[in-house]
Amino acid sequence: MKYLLIALALICSNSVVLADQTRLFVDGQGHEVRIPIKAKRIVSLRGEQFTAPLIELGAPIVGSTGLVQEAIHDGKPFIRGAHDLFHTTFEGSDIAFVGAPKQPDIEAIAALKPDLILVPDFASDSYDQLSAIAPSVVINIWSNSARERYRRIADAVGRLDRFQKLEATFDFRLARAKALTEKLLGDPSKISVAIAEVRGKRFRVYKNYGAMSYILKEMGFSRPDIIENIDGDRLDLSPEQVQAIDADFLVSSYADHFGQPPADLRANWDNLIPGWHLVLHAPRNNQHILIDREPMRALSFRSMEEILAIYLANIVTRDFKRLGE
Amino acid sequence: MSKLIYRSKYGTISFSLERAVPLALVFLLVCLFVLFVLSLALGSYDLSLSHLWQALFAAPEGETSTTILWDLRLPRFLASLLVGMMLGLSGAILQGVTRNPLADPSLVGVSQGASLAVVALIVLWPSAPLHLRPIIGFAGALLAASLVQWIAAGKSSSASLRFILVGVGISATISACTNAILTYGQINHAAAALSWLAGSVHTASWGECLVLMFGLAVLSPCLVWAVRPLSGLRFGPELATGLGLHLKRDRSLLIALAVALAALAVSMTGPLGFIGLIAAQLVHRLLRVGTGSHLLLSALVGGVLVALADLVGRTALAPIQLPAGLISAAIGAPIFIALIFRNAGPKHL
Numbered sequence: 001m002k003y004l005l006i007a008l009a010l011i012c013s014n015s016v017v018l019a020d021q022t023r024l025f026v027d028g029q030g031h032e033v034r035i036p037i038k039a040k041r042i043v044s045l046r047g048e049q050f051t052a053p054l055i056e057l058g059a060p061i062v063g064s065t066g067l068v069q070e071a072i073h074d075g076k077p078f079i080r081g082a083h084d085l086f087h088t089t090f091e092g093s094d095i096a097f098v099g100a101p102k103q104p105d106i107e108a109i110a111a112l113k114p115d116l117i118l119v120p121d122f123a124s125d126s127y128d129q130l131s132a133i134a135p136s137v138v139i140n141i142w143s144n145s146a147r148e149r150y151r152r153i154a155d156a157v158g159r160l161d162r163f164q165k166l167e168a169t170f171d172f173r174l175a176r177a178k179a180l181t182e183k184l185l186g187d188p189s190k191i192s193v194a195i196a197e198v199r200g201k202r203f204r205v206y207k208n209y210g211a212m213s214y215i216l217k218e219m220g221f222s223r224p225d226i227i228e229n230i231d232g233d234r235l236d237l238s239p240e241q242v243q244a245i246d247a248d249f250l251v252s253s254y255a256d257h258f259g260q261p262p263a264d265l266r267a268n269w270d271n272l273i274p275g276w277h278l279v280l281h282a283p284r285n286n287q288h289i290l291i292d293r294e295p296m297r298a299l300s301f302r303s304m305e306e307i308l309a310i311y312l313a314n315i316v317t318r319d320f321k322r323l324g325e
Numbered sequence: 326m327s328k329l330i331y332r333s334k335y336g337t338i339s340f341s342l343e344r345a346v347p348l349a350l351v352f353l354l355v356c357l358f359v360l361f362v363l364s365l366a367l368g369s370y371d372l373s374l375s376h377l378w379q380a381l382f383a384a385p386e387g388e389t390s391t392t393i394l395w396d397l398r399l400p401r402f403l404a405s406l407l408v409g410m411m412l413g414l415s416g417a418i419l420q421g422v423t424r425n426p427l428a429d430p431s432l433v434g435v436s437q438g439a440s441l442a443v444v445a446l447i448v449l450w451p452s453a454p455l456h457l458r459p460i461i462g463f464a465g466a467l468l469a470a471s472l473v474q475w476i477a478a479g480k481s482s483s484a485s486l487r488f489i490l491v492g493v494g495i496s497a498t499i500s501a502c503t504n505a506i507l508t509y510g511q512i513n514h515a516a517a518a519l520s521w522l523a524g525s526v527h528t529a530s531w532g533e534c535l536v537l538m539f540g541l542a543v544l545s546p547c548l549v550w551a552v553r554p555l556s557g558l559r560f561g562p563e564l565a566t567g568l569g570l571h572l573k574r575d576r577s578l579l580i581a582l583a584v585a586l587a588a589l590a591v592s593m594t595g596p597l598g599f600i601g602l603i604a605a606q607l608v609h610r611l612l613r614v615g616t617g618s619h620l621l622l623s624a625l626v627g628g629v630l631v632a633l634a635d636l637v638g639r640t641a642l643a644p645i646q647l648p649a650g651l652i653s654a655a656i657g658a659p660i661f662i663a664l665i666f667r668n669a670g671p672k673h674l
Contacts, residue, residue, distance in 0.1 A: 125520070
């Protein structure tokens with residue numbers, strides 16, 4: 001009993017020490033910040049990119065930015081990505097709403113007494129004010145791969161151990177999926193997949209688009225040249241260039257509760273590019289895959305695994321007609 | 326008309342003030358004081374009066390209340406006041422020079438030039454240090470305004486209509502370029518640029534306040550000089566020439582002064598639309614005052630408008646923060662329309 005109590009005391013004191021100790025962290029913009037080894041009160045300033053992975057990591061979040069849209073969650077603030085993927089709500093959790101991602105309420109953040117603030121690069125103009133409140137680290141979004149970004153977040157909040165466990169599970173599933181792809185389809189680079197959407201008068205193709213593009217790349221599928229050569233994440237094309245995106249499969253995303261249901265998605269294509277489904281190989285052969293955008297956007301192994309399952313079902317394990325056949 | 330006379334052994338300085346001016350000055354200063362107190366007291370972080378008093382005068386180091394007051398609320402109020410004053414002054418000068426009640430800094434391409442420069446910096450060179458934004462914005466504003474001046478000065482420099490049309494054309498072209506960069510830039514960089522374009526003082530620091538104060542202090546003698554040519558221009562170019570004004574030179578200098586004021590303000594906060602237009606017009610439509618008083622009151626009205634807009638924007642729907650640019654337009658537009666309807670006589674149109 002005595003040894004048990006000593007062991008318990010040691011564990012408790014160790015965790016207290018861990019929480020209070022600090023280390024130096026170099027963030028995405030080169031700031032050298034002294035942060036807690038294991039943060040206990042985290043404020044996240046980006047829902048789908050930070051709050052969602054923090055929830056998956058089991059990190060203690062005290063505040064998050066959110067969005068307010070009349071059609072979603074009865075017009076109450078919701079955490080983009082985390083709401084759709086984990087059904088995390090402000091009311092049902094201990095996470096406080098601290099405003100919109102572009103201009104969070106710095107005083108509301110200060111009132112939460114955070115010990116770490118995660119700042120997306122696009123909102124880093126408030127860095128000086130935020131760092132006066134608590135140690136703040138800027139995480140670059142888009143410029144590094146989804147997994148690398150996730151690793152950085154896990155590292156900043158002191159949850160690399162949990163990240164590595166989730167990563168190992170995902171890698172196991174990915175390896176299985178790749179083996180199955182090779183067995184059924186042969187060289188995956190011979191299969192091309194384009195991610196493209198039409199909204200209003202805008203015809204846009206994506207090189208990087210959350211888990212949708214990340215998993216395609218991990219599985220080894222190729223992209224049409226016009227997408228592969230994009231310098232950046234996306235490119236707006238003229239409707240006349242529609243044939244340049246011809247591929248075995250076409251992937252588009254919908255967001256039903258954002259007022260973009262799947263039916264509208266196809267109607268948008270019809271309106272801007274009449275006859276697109278006859279010109280492009282994928283829709284002509286029922287190889288146009290529609291994916292729910294919001295859960296896919298949430299940076300997490302769960303969304304990656306869900307997308308992996310979608311591609312396995314809709315590309316790898318089904319009969320389809322190859323481009324040029 | 327009341328006259329203040331200061332006599333010394335070096336000479337006499339006299340100020341002529343219309344009767345309404347001291348009253349208006351007191352009213353605006355009271356408004357500013359109330360806004361100052363409210364800006365320090367209100368916010369998402371609960372600061373009791375005793376904490377506020379302690380943070381203001383004792384400023385205990387390391388206390389969150391000290392940070393909230395000295396790093397967030399005070400510089401924010403001061404920046405909004407200074408930016409509003411500069412935009413109000415700029416609008417008043419431009420309306421006087423062009424003799425057009427709709428003239429404001431966006432007419433001469435200041436807002437658009439600063440916007441294009443900063444958006445290009447954010448999207449094309451995302452790793453650029455943040456302190457470069459106001460410098461580049463200032464340079465962009467000056468370049469755009471110079472371009473408008475240069476083209477408009479072509480054959481008939483006195484033609485206000487030509488100046489306005491060139492300003493509108495150049496501003497539209499610059500805005501198109503900004504939109505193109507936003508459309509084709511990376512989504513996260515475009516998001517950062519859009520945030521700047523909304524026009525807000527939420528990132529205001531003491532450094533920015535010092536730059537604004539220094540700018541206003543340097544340009545103040547020019548404002549005193551501006552009263553005479555602006556007064557002359559009120560009577561039209563022919564009479565102004567008859568009064569001894571060097572029309573071409575004075576117009577250019579006045580426009581340069583207005584551009585410098587607006588460029589400095591916009592480069593710090595992003596484009597705060599409507600202030601330059603409405604501050605001068607509010608004074609013009611509410612009071613019949615001389616040029617000097619008009620400039621002074623326009624500056625104070627501009628300051629009140631932006632300070633009020635920022636206070637409302639950060640507290641009304643907290644924690645959702647509305648940019649001051651959005652609120653100033655929402656507050657200013659109805660007042661402006663009401664004034665137009667109230668004074669719809671031909672003398673005001």
